[in-house]
Amino acid sequence: MAKSAQNKIQRQPFLPLWVIVIGSGVAAAIALYPLFGKAYIVALLGKFLCYAIFALSIDLIWGFAGILSLGQAVYFGTGAYFVALSLKISYATEHPTRYGGNIPDFMEWNGLTEVPGFMQPLIHLPFAVACALIIPTLLAFIFGVITFKRHIYGVYCAVITLAESIILQDFIIEYQAYTGGFNGITDFGHYSSTYFLWFILAITVLCFLVGRLLTHSRVGTILKSVRDNDVRAEFLGYNVANYRIFVFCFSAFLAATAGAMYGAWVGLVSFLDTGPVFSIEAVIWTAVGGRGTIIGAFVGTFLVNGAAFFLSGVLADFWQLIMGGLFIFVVLVMRDGIVGTLAKWLRRRRDGTISQMVEESDRQAADRQRDFQSGGGTKEPEEI
Amino acid sequence: MTKALEITNLTTRVSGYTILKDLSLSVEQNELRVLLGPNGAGKTTLIDMITGRYKPNAGKIAFYGKDITGKSPDIIFREGISRKFQVPNLYETLSIFDNVMLSLKGKRTVMQNLLRRTTGEEVDRIWEVLELVHLAERAADPADSLSHGERQWLELGMMVASSPKLLLFDEPTTGMTEHGKLQTADLIVKIAEHHTVLLVEHDMHIVRRIAKKVSVLHQGQMLAEGTLDEIVHNEMVQQVYLGKGGDTVAA
Numbered sequence: 001m002a003k004s005a006q007n008k009i010q011r012q013p014f015l016p017l018w019v020i021v022i023g024s025g026v027a028a029a030i031a032l033y034p035l036f037g038k039a040y041i042v043a044l045l046g047k048f049l050c051y052a053i054f055a056l057s058i059d060l061i062w063g064f065a066g067i068l069s070l071g072q073a074v075y076f077g078t079g080a081y082f083v084a085l086s087l088k089i090s091y092a093t094e095h096p097t098r099y100g101g102n103i104p105d106f107m108e109w110n111g112l113t114e115v116p117g118f119m120q121p122l123i124h125l126p127f128a129v130a131c132a133l134i135i136p137t138l139l140a141f142i143f144g145v146i147t148f149k150r151h152i153y154g155v156y157c158a159v160i161t162l163a164e165s166i167i168l169q170d171f172i173i174e175y176q177a178y179t180g181g182f183n184g185i186t187d188f189g190h191y192s193s194t195y196f197l198w199f200i201l202a203i204t205v206l207c208f209l210v211g212r213l214l215t216h217s218r219v220g221t222i223l224k225s226v227r228d229n230d231v232r233a234e235f236l237g238y239n240v241a242n243y244r245i246f247v248f249c250f251s252a253f254l255a256a257t258a259g260a261m262y263g264a265w266v267g268l269v270s271f272l273d274t275g276p277v278f279s280i281e282a283v284i285w286t287a288v289g290g291r292g293t294i295i296g297a298f299v300g301t302f303l304v305n306g307a308a309f310f311l312s313g314v315l316a317d318f319w320q321l322i323m324g325g326l327f328i329f330v331v332l333v334m335r336d337g338i339v340g341t342l343a344k345w346l347r348r349r350r351d352g353t354i355s356q357m358v359e360e361s362d363r364q365a366a367d368r369q370r371d372f373q374s375g376g377g378t379k380e381p382e383e384i
Numbered sequence: 385m386t387k388a389l390e391i392t393n394l395t396t397r398v399s400g401y402t403i404l405k406d407l408s409l410s411v412e413q414n415e416l417r418v419l420l421g422p423n424g425a426g427k428t429t430l431i432d433m434i435t436g437r438y439k440p441n442a443g444k445i446a447f448y449g450k451d452i453t454g455k456s457p458d459i460i461f462r463e464g465i466s467r468k469f470q471v472p473n474l475y476e477t478l479s480i481f482d483n484v485m486l487s488l489k490g491k492r493t494v495m496q497n498l499l500r501r502t503t504g505e506e507v508d509r510i511w512e513v514l515e516l517v518h519l520a521e522r523a524a525d526p527a528d529s530l531s532h533g534e535r536q537w538l539e540l541g542m543m544v545a546s547s548p549k550l551l552l553f554d555e556p557t558t559g560m561t562e563h564g565k566l567q568t569a570d571l572i573v574k575i576a577e578h579h580t581v582l583l584v585e586h587d588m589h590i591v592r593r594i595a596k597k598v599s600v601l602h603q604g605q606m607l608a609e610g611t612l613d614e615i616v617h618n619e620m621v622q623q624v625y626l627g628k629g630g631d632t633v634a635a
Contacts, residue, residue, distance in 0.1 A: 009481050009524050218500040225475045225486050232473040235435060235463035236546065237492045246494045367531035370561065 014216060019295070030201055032219065034194040046197050046265045049204045053258035055285045055297035056211050057251040063292030064215055065247045066227030070279050071165030075136035077274025078168075079259030082135070084185040084269040086128030089115055091188040093123070096267040106185070112178035119178065132260040133253060140252030144245035153230075153244070155257050165276040172271040184270025191264050207254055211294050214238075214250070223247055252338045261264050288330045290337025299339055386449045388413045388550055388580040389434070394443035396604075401408060403429045404440070405604040411550075413448075416576040417593055419584045420615070421601035422624065427584045428470065430601070431552050435467045436460040447550065462492065466548035472535040476528040480519055480538060483527050484510045487542035509545065516571075517541035522564045533564045540568070544575060551575065553583045557590055569593045600624075 015023075030049070034042045054076050061067045086105045101108045103115050115123075122128045143164065147157055172179045179185070214220055223243060226233045230240045263269045272278060282301075291298020304323070311319035334341045389411040400471040404426050411417050421427050433440050436582040439454040446452070452460055460468075475483050487546060488506055491497060492500040517537040522530070530538060543551055553572065569590045572583060576594075585591050591598070591612065598615045600607040608618045615621055 006523070101449065136506070215456065218497045218502070221478070221482055222497060224478060225482075228475040228477055229473055232475060234457045235461060235467050235469075235473070236487055236542070237458050238486075239458050239492070242494055354604075362527065364531065367534070370531075 012216075015212065027201060027205060031198055034197055042194070043266075044305075044309060046192060046200050048195075048260065048302055049200045050258045050262035050265065050295075051282070051285070051305060051333055052298045052301040053204055053207045053261075054255050055282050055289070055301045056207060056294065057254035058282050058286045059289075059291055059294065059297040060214070060254070061247055061251045062286065063296075064220060064227065065222075065244060067153060067248065068283070069161040069243060069248075070158050070276060070283065071161035071163070072251070072282065073274050073279040074161075074165050074168050075140060075255035076259035076262070076278075077172075077269075077271075078136045078139070079132040079256035079257075079352060080177065080263035080269045080273050081185070082102055082122065082132035083260045083263035084188065085119065085179075086122045086125050086300070087191075087264060088185050088188040089119070089123045090125070103110040103185070104180075104185070106180040106183065107177060112177055115285055116178065125380060129260060132263075133256050136256035136259075137249050137253045140249045141245065144241075144248045148241040148244040148248070151241070161279075162263070162276050165274065169271045169275040170272060175259075180270070182271070184268055184272075186268040188267065190267060192267070196265060200265065203257065203261065207257065208294060208298065211254075215294060219243070219246075261373045284327050286337075288326070288337055290339030290341070292342075293343065294340045295338070296337050296339035300337060303338070385413060387411065387446075388415070388448060389582070390444075391434070391447075392428075392444045392445040392446075394430070394433060394440050394445065394556070396426075396433060396440045403604050404433070404443075407443070407601075407604060407606060409606060411580060411582055411597060414576075414578075414580055416573070416581045416594065416596055418595045418598045418612075419582060419601060420586075420591065420598055421607070424603075425601040426604040428554055429604075431467065431554055431582075431584065434460075434552060435465060461546070461548075464549035465552065466543045466546045466550070467552045468543050468554055468556055470540050470558055472532075472539040473494065474527040474535060474538060474542075477526055479524050480514070480527055481510060481523040483538060484541055484545045486511050487545040488543075489547040513541045513545045516544065532559050533540070533561070536560065536564075536568070537571075540571065540575075548579065550580045550582065553581065553585075555584055555586060556584070557587055562589075564584055565590055566593070613625070 030045055054072070057075075058069070061069055061072075085104075092104045093102050096102055097105050097108055099108060101113070103112065107115065122131070143161075147153070147160060152160070171179050176182065186288055215223075222233070222238060226238065226240050226243055234240050259273070262273070285300040285304045286297050287300070288304055289298065290296030304326070307326070308319065308323055311322055314321065327374065330337060336344060387410045389409070389508065390410045394404050394407040395402065407426070409430075411553070419427050419430070421503060429438075432438050434445055434452075436452070436455050437455040444451060444453050445467065447463055450463065452463060452465075455463075475486065478486075485502060485506070488509065490506070491500065493563075511520060511523075514523055517540055518608075519530075519534065519538060519541065522534075522565050527535070527538060536559070540556065555570070557568050560568060562580065565587060566589075570580065573594050595612045597610070599609045600615055600618075600621055602624050607624060608615055608621050610618070
């Protein structure tokens with residue numbers, strides 16, 4: 001049996017040592033920062049962690065399953081809205097508006113005199129959190145069944161998700177009595193405490209571990225196979241639509257989790273958090289970090305958002321141009337993103353020197369040539 | 385004994401063209417049947433029908449007595465039919481080992497695969513298949529690093545790994561060297577010892593080497609069936625091929 005190949009096949013460990021070491025280091029740094037750092041950076045950290053989970057949800061469907069969704073913010077935003085509404089309704093009962101009402105201000109100035117019946121249960125936060133997690137997943141399931149069972153994927157699927165996102169955005173703006181419309185929902189208390197940051201950090205770590213678990217499993221390999229060649233997968237007995245629906249719902253659940261925490265942490269939720277621009281931003285973070293690598297989602301999110309924050313302060317006039325330039329650079333030059341390119345480079349170094357690679361590609365070229373050498377005509381013509 | 389494959393009066397129309405016309409064909413258990421026919425005769429369409437890629441307009445396909453007409457490809461695979469494409473369909477970025485692993489007969493639903501580990505037995509079987517197709521040394525390499533001939537053989541290996549009852553080969557020697565074609569023919573004969581095989585082929589060298597019973601398709605209908613000798617001396621067949629010699633009857 002081919003020993004060297006067998007060694008390479010040996011399953012990769014669930015978490016390579018360097019991931020555990022660096023990951024723990026980063027997590028510890030984030031956890032300790034609030035104890036001595038600036039408050040506005042702490043606010044950013046919490047936000048970025050939520051964004052990282054959102055990017056992870058995109059990496060799972062895009063990097064591993066090959067589904068590009070340009071409207072994943074629908075699930076993030078819905079999660080955020082449920083939590084924000086709940087907190088706002090609770091807040092309003094204790095902090096009357098200047099007209100004396102105990103209902104959220106946006107409801108009041110839209111003419112409502114009390115919280116609508118169907119929204120009243122949201123005053124209970126646990127119920128709202130449950131809604132925030134379950135309803136987006138359900139929406140994703142319905143979308144998945146409608147789209148994937150009909151074998152709609154690729155560009156068409158991307159466009160449909162984009163449309164979904166725009167529709168939700170418009171819906172939120174339209175029904176402003178219930179959603180706060182253009183202004184969004186804000187003024188419902190401050191929850192950005194150190195304990196909450198630790199909670200968000202813990203959930204982020206958990207999400208990434210679960211993401212790794214999924215992609216490291218047989219289902220992960222099957223998803224990659226569906227991405228590579230869904231015809232082959234179907235003809236080998238796999239129900240491709242079901243796998244796509246599964247990963248899409250899983251991704252929506254993660255996005256909803258991120259959104260729910262985000263809504264409470266940031267204290268402002270608006271239609272922008274459900275829209276196509278935000279969705280596409282997350283796709284870009286994933287691309288920059290490296291899609292199809294779990295860690296890439298985290299790296300890309302923090303890098304891009306960190307750079308944007310830093311540059312907008314330092315180069316207020318040009319930072320958006322620089323960001324745009326970065327995206328173009330990544331797409332053209334570093335297709336695998338930062339983590340992907342790094343991983344490839346390290347693998348090449350481990351597998352051999354340049355001369356070995358040259359030798360290897362020469363050998364492959366020779367093989368190909370040998371295979372294609374005319375075998376079509378024969379030496380002895382056959383009578384038929 | 386129930387026939388492995390029984391096709392009755394299969395008719396398929398695409399964009400107004402009738403590709404298969406009232407086609408009937410049956411294959412016995414453990415038989416190695418060769419399907420010949422010029423380009424456009426409908427051979428690949430027939431395989432598409434059997435494997436569920438497209439639904440026929442009329443007719444019935446029965447597999448070991450069970451009606452599989454119009455079912456979806458993944459269900460037909462699970463019934464025990466495995467298909468090799470003319471241009472190899474592989475998982476490009478996955479390793480050769482993984483390509484074979486995913487082909488193994490076994491659980492296919494999402495729930496069943498969530499916590500699944502590859503068993504020792506399955507690993508042994510994968511190595512067995514890799515040895516059979518001479519790809520054991522390259523097991524860790526991604527499928528897109530293979531040469532064309534090797535890709536054909538990987539797909540062959542994947543079919544064998546799926547332990548099917550019926551194997552459908554669609555011109556498996558396309559693009560190979562003479563030597564490669566002969567090796568492939570021998571491998572197919574070996575596989576056919578314990579499986580039912582339906583082989584679509586153009587190359588008369590290969591057909592001569594392995595054929596027992598041959599079915600000739602022409603313009604969507606069965607032109608002639610019999611041993612290779614009978615076919616070669618059949619007037620209608622000779623007419624269709626314009627009586628020309630040559631080991632490839634491709635247009």
